Amino acid sequence: MRIAILLTLLLLLCPAAYGAEPGKSSPSPATAGRLSMTTATGAFTIDLSLRGDALAPGVNSVDLAVRDKAGKGVGGAKVVVTPWMPSQGHGVWDKPEVTEQGGGKYHVENIKIALEGRWELKVSIRSGAVEDRAVFPFSVGGPGAPAGQVAKPKGYKRAVAYYKLPDVTLLNQDGRRIKLRSLVDAGKPVVVDFIYTTCTTICPILSSEFASITEELGDKAAESVQLISISIDPENDRPEQMKEYLSRYTTGEGWDFLTGSKDDIGKVLRAFDSVVVDKMAHEPILLFHSPGTDEWIRVEGLIGQADLMREFRNVAKR
């Protein structure tokens, strides 16, 4: 319930920024032709017709006809169309251009589709005080990419976030003092998680996720990624315990397990918006960061390897 409220809030606040999928009235992804959908709260019905056979990689255009509950065309509405790739969790930088054509009809140009795969066109309509939205799913690509395969539902939440890190010096598994900011700003893509050595359930799985990144990157792991595990049981997690814990998951460089005073760790957790009331109540969170930016991708929930590597490559190639 709480999640549902949160999602609704997010959708209302910034419709394009989150990859949350609407729950209702999703037809199966279309490859061609006309589609008709009622918006989320039923305020409008939208007919969408494609110019051309299907959405294709490159620049596309569509026509929209917007009707209200009485079936009357809705003129003068503010219409925003956002292309979105849910599996990648991103859209495109170029905005589609919407031109009103009268009688509730709108023409949309410059819909840029970057890759093959499953895409969504998110359409939001504001007419007077009424605002509502609909999401049209599309499968982009040849018959080799059926919707069922690319449209794997995500088991995790994803968001863009900005964090200001405290100037703290922590201790790693070798007993070395590490400035957190320097480690994060060392020029490599960074992934952060929060674990402790005697954790049940989620830490071993989070650490398995980290291990699968290093395994996937092979010999290049140490130079291509900085993994940072921050202890949420700093009083018990000392270098010795942390080293032993890490040895279960990795033999290489590039993964630092950090502990420190309760105060410093508290500052770090607050900065990352990941405060835990008690270590037994902590949640699985991964934070991805590209070098040279202040943007982070925050993933909540347990994540499979394909998604994990996609999120990682997403920050690594910027």
Place this chain on the structure above:
Amino acid sequence: MKPGVKTSRFAAALAGCLFLLAALRPALAAEGGELVAGHPQSEALRLGEIMYMDGVLPSGAPLRAIVNGDIEIKGTMVTCRNCHLRSGLGSLEGGVFSPPTNGAKLYAPLRGGQDVPGGAMKAGSLKFTRPAYNDESLVVALREGIDAKGRKMSTAMPRYLLEDGDVAILVHYLKNLSSKISPGVSQEEIAFAVVVSEGVDPRDRAALLEPIEAYVREEWNAQQSTLLFTWGRAPLRKIALRVWELKGPPESWGGQLEERYREQPVFALLGGKVQGKWDPIHEFCERNRIPCILPVTDLPVVSKSDLSTLYFSKGYYQEGEAAAKFLARVLELPAEKRVVQVFRDNDEGNALARGFSETWKKLGNAVQTDSVLPRGGPAGPGFWEQLAAAHPDSVLLSWLGPDDLAGLSALGELPRRPSLLVFSSTMLGGRPFLIPDGVRDFTYITYPSLLPGEGAYGETIVTNWSRVRKIARPDAPETTKVFFLTRLLTRVLTDIGDDLYRGFFLDLFDESTDQVTISANYPRLSFGPGQRYASKGCYIITLTKGPEPRMVRQSDWVIY
């Protein structure tokens, strides 16, 4: 209580017992010496335990599995024990519910919260019921992540790639894991013992026993009927408390404990206090896998692998450890600095010295010099002058008691003397102010508990509780520590319900949340699977000079 309610609860309890018997039957039937994957049963249990606890196959290779849908892992990364715990009774952490995987629960249906062992939060996390597993459906669960009802489990449950022989061994282990209620439990009661030895000061003995007896008599046994669960669980049992007195030399204690246990088995030991080291009791518990919860001792066994005894702290050892960390990490002594330990050849002195030297070495320092004095004392005249002359400009760790302090004051006046002194406040009988004015400028003291005034809240609680129960010395460390123990015990005994397995009892202490307010002795006590020393810190203090000295904190509670 209405009679009708009582009857139905009794019926529920009876039904529970019958259920348990039914669940045990397959295990009993297999007792005929049948081989498991070609191994005798005891060997299969041993091999299965290694698979469950460490994720290693009988071949010595790690298990292999898929987790989160497509992440290949080694079994050592995510072991069965990690989530389902040593007892197999399951856990709830980070919103991930790991259902029970012990024999009694696997081979019986999970009908609802009442069948989920542990606290209400965990019971409420059961989303699906399922029928009982059998050997075949359990294999499917382990390999394919499909439960006894044919439902797909969470992807957090690894899908294990197991050969037929290996999976048979693991199934055999699971079937026998927490399959029988532990000894010391009857239909109405659960028995605990408090160990006290000869030679413990009678006042300390009273400060230990009074609160725990009052807790059992006036709190748990008086109120447990009001703590009944409403969801069909059996009533909680009353506590039968026994006091086990140890006599004679410590070498004979092990035998005495075995004998007492044979006469009347207990489920676990609570608290306790002996003169000297706790080792004989620790070893008895480890040998018989009997939990021992929070004995009052500063001479525990310091071990990384033992599991049966949960201590408040490492005692003297921890003070030595803290001194080493303080010198290395806070003062950052230069590597060439000479460090000398002086201590008497007694249990306390040896524990402090070992704590220091093991930590000092681990932190990469040169070996310190040890100056060992014979047991007894006090030191003769000229002792401190000689020591000062022998170790000028060094750091002198003086792990000595009040008897040896005569003449210490003069040290400050000497032209050649150690540059730093370190004492242990516990060794000083908890009276750091015995350190004379003349040396306070260059003396540090280890202080392994709350500073005066810091634990006011915890002290108020224990004082008020004690006053109502007419406990003579609410501020005695035995009383405050036993009081803390009873607070945790209420939680654990309520959560354990009818699943009275010793392993689960320990798991529930492990899963306790960090305690920051109710201890009058420590700033924080924290737990976790395999963590056996709840206090993780020790302050380093100095004293101000003058007639009314104060303690000044020189370090954090935990020094890294």
